[in-house]
Amino acid sequence: MKHCDEIQLDCFLRGRLGWWENIGCRIHLLLCRNCRNNLKKKKDDQVFLDEFRQGFFVMEKAYEAAMTIENINERSSKIKRKRGQEISNA
Amino acid sequence: MFTTHPTLLARVKKGDNVSWYQFRDMYRPLIFHCAEQMGLPSSCFLELEQDVLVTFFRACKTFEYDPGKGRFRTYFGSLIRNCIAQFRRDRERGNRLAFSNMDDLAEDVFSKRWEAEWKLHVFWLAMRRAREELPRKVIEAFELCDLKGVSPCTLAVSLNVSLATVYNYRNKALSELRKYLEELNFSEAAEE
Numbered sequence: 001m002k003h004c005d006e007i008q009l010d011c012f013l014r015g016r017l018g019w020w021e022n023i024g025c026r027i028h029l030l031l032c033r034n035c036r037n038n039l040k041k042k043k044d045d046q047v048f049l050d051e052f053r054q055g056f057f058v059m060e061k062a063y064e065a066a067m068t069i070e071n072i073n074e075r076s077s078k079i080k081r082k083r084g085q086e087i088s089n090a
Numbered sequence: 091m092f093t094t095h096p097t098l099l100a101r102v103k104k105g106d107n108v109s110w111y112q113f114r115d116m117y118r119p120l121i122f123h124c125a126e127q128m129g130l131p132s133s134c135f136l137e138l139e140q141d142v143l144v145t146f147f148r149a150c151k152t153f154e155y156d157p158g159k160g161r162f163r164t165y166f167g168s169l170i171r172n173c174i175a176q177f178r179r180d181r182e183r184g185n186r187l188a189f190s191n192m193d194d195l196a197e198d199v200f201s202k203r204w205e206a207e208w209k210l211h212v213f214w215l216a217m218r219r220a221r222e223e224l225p226r227k228v229i230e231a232f233e234l235c236d237l238k239g240v241s242p243c244t245l246a247v248s249l250n251v252s253l254a255t256v257y258n259y260r261n262k263a264l265s266e267l268r269k270y271l272e273e274l275n276f277s278e279a280a281e282e
Contacts, residue, residue, distance in 0.1 A: 006257055006261075007242075007253055007254070007257060010242070010257070045264060048268075049236050049264075051213075052213050052217075052267070053236070053237050054210075055209060055210035055211075055212075055213035055214065056210075056213045056214050056217050056237065057237075058123065058210050059119040059120070059123065059210050059211055059213065059214030060119070060214060060217075062118075062119035062120075062122040062123040062126070063118060063119035063122070063214070065122060065132060066118045066119060066121075066122040066135060066139075067118075069132055069133075069135055069136060070136060073136055
């Protein structure tokens with residue numbers, strides 16, 4: 001009996017296997033507890049990754065937005081300081 | 091180098107400038123996102139961030155980790171909540187901004203939201219650490235395949251490595267991330 005490898009299980013979960021390979025995998029999974037456990041682990045990883053991805057992007061976006069605000073603020077205060085100096089020099 | 095949370099807090103307490111910068115950088119997205127969720131315009135963010143950091147700086151001078159008193163996350167959450175409430179009151183008093191109500195700052199409502207925000211923040215911190223500590227190819231494979239949805243086959247071709255190598259990189263990144271998450275949660279629990 002040929003066990004499902006990681007790549008095959010990943011493709012199975014993502015629906016990327018061809019028809020024959022997919023049905024072969026499904027039948028094998030019915031018979032093999034080891035591969036079923038591996039598939040379950042893959043599914044758990046995917047659930048974790050979905051949550052991780054969402055959380056990471058929310059905070060990454062917030063970080064970038066905060067940095068942009070700071071950069072704009074610094075640029076405008078530099079301009080203000082420069083203008084202030086020009087006025088006082090004049 | 092990534093600094094663990096208790097170490098960073100100890101340095102912040104001593105007034106170390108680099109640690110202050112690190113601390114601000116670490117908590118910046120959390121403060122920003124929290125403020126945004128509470129309806130504060132992004133133009134007010136820098137002011138609020140300063141309020142939070144100054145309040146924390148004042149408090150941390152006398153702050154001692156006391157296991158009986160609770161977690162850092164709860165303490166920091168209350169601090170942000172109070173700063174946002176004060177910020178809103180000041181703006182409303184000056185008629186500069188009007189907020190519909192303060193219900194979202196009620197302790198129970200806020201703490202539920204805060205727990206969720208904290209979780210997202212810990213994910214971000216773990217990823218930041220992974221970017222600093224993991225080999226470039228490992229983190230690149232993880233980011234492209236697992237965060238940006240590039241297919242492993244496409245990546246294998248573009249990196250000129252086997253498909254199995256791409257899977258190894260992703261597995262390595264995933265297991266390290268889980269380890270970082272555990273450590274981040276543990277380092278906070280250690281303060282409890």
